[in-house]
Amino acid sequence: MSILVDKSTKVIFQGITGSFGSMHAKACMEYGTCVVGGVVPGRGGQKFEDKVPIFDTCADAVAQTGAEVSCIFVPASFAADAICESAEAGCTLVVCITEGIPTLEMVRVRAFIEIRGARHICPNCPGIISPGKSKIGIMPGHVHLPGHVGVVSRSGTLTYEAVGQLTALGIGQSTCIGIGGDPVGGMDFIDVLTLFNDDVDTHGVVMIGEIGGSAEESAAAWVKQHMRKPIVAFIAGATAPPGKRMGHAGAIIAGGKGTAAAKKAALLEAGIAVAPTPAEMGSTMAKLLG
Numbered sequence: 001m002s003i004l005v006d007k008s009t010k011v012i013f014q015g016i017t018g019s020f021g022s023m024h025a026k027a028c029m030e031y032g033t034c035v036v037g038g039v040v041p042g043r044g045g046q047k048f049e050d051k052v053p054i055f056d057t058c059a060d061a062v063a064q065t066g067a068e069v070s071c072i073f074v075p076a077s078f079a080a081d082a083i084c085e086s087a088e089a090g091c092t093l094v095v096c097i098t099e100g101i102p103t104l105e106m107v108r109v110r111a112f113i114e115i116r117g118a119r120h121i122c123p124n125c126p127g128i129i130s131p132g133k134s135k136i137g138i139m140p141g142h143v144h145l146p147g148h149v150g151v152v153s154r155s156g157t158l159t160y161e162a163v164g165q166l167t168a169l170g171i172g173q174s175t176c177i178g179i180g181g182d183p184v185g186g187m188d189f190i191d192v193l194t195l196f197n198d199d200v201d202t203h204g205v206v207m208i209g210e211i212g213g214s215a216e217e218s219a220a221a222w223v224k225q226h227m228r229k230p231i232v233a234f235i236a237g238a239t240a241p242p243g244k245r246m247g248h249a250g251a252i253i254a255g256g257k258g259t260a261a262a263k264k265a266a267l268l269e270a271g272i273a274v275a276p277t278p279a280e281m282g283s284t285m286a287k288l289l290g
Contacts, residue, residue, distance in 0.1 A: 004177075058070060106184040127177075155208055206234075
């Protein structure tokens with residue numbers, strides 16, 4: 001069992017003909033993802049890779065293919081509208097890889113999406129993968145191994161690092177989700193942890209946070225009350241100076257809040273095992289699983 005996506009999940013790609021979008025769309029297709037269409041205004045009727053139909057709008061794509069998920073690679077100037085278009089067309093999950101969407105636009109997008117009852121993983125994220133079943137995003141599929149550990153992360157590259165360590169230790173993954181590191185996004189740690197907690201095929205979770213915001217502290221409070229499975233956490237940015245943005249738009253210590261130390265303290269108080277270094281995420285999980 002996997003959460004959110006599976007082998008049969010029908011996916012459309014917005015921005016499928018751009019150099020970045022086409023490269024990753026092909027990689028997803030090669031992985032086995034059920035890609036049923038692309039959306040490029042003005043190119044309706046054409047085909048991608050001589051087999052995937054292209055539509056002018058998301059509404060057309062969803063109506064004619066039954067797509068459930070939209071993956072977005074369009075530029076930042078148009079990405080917010082693309083997310084809203086996907087939800088309005090009836091997609092139940094929207095994954096947006098695009099970086100640089102203005103925060104104020106994402107405030108509007110989040111409200112629009114939530115009214116329609118859809119889920120969104122975005123923006124500035126690597127996407128979601130159910131190893132051996134479906135890959136929707138930019139993560140390297142070959143480092144993943146089917147198994148029973150869920151991974152949720154604000155950092156894309158640290159997601160791959162954690163997965164690489166788990167795979168090297170023979171520990172497979174159930175589902176891996178990069179939720180992105182922008183100040184206003186879609187699914188957060190609590191949303192994903194809730195799904196992992198209810199998934200019988202997920203036996204443990206690796207959670208990767210970073211400085212800035214309070215998402216990790218909120219997740220720690222939720223875990224203390226509700227989580228039934230072991231969690232390993234890592235917080236990136238311990239050496240970041242206050243007031244300096246480190247990588248993601250949301251990775252900034254401001255007003256004395258959002259420090260790595262405060263986040264680690266909250267996680268430990270909730271009974272979560274915190275890996276001391278990024279190199280020990282996999283081994284820490286191996287110890288918890290016995």
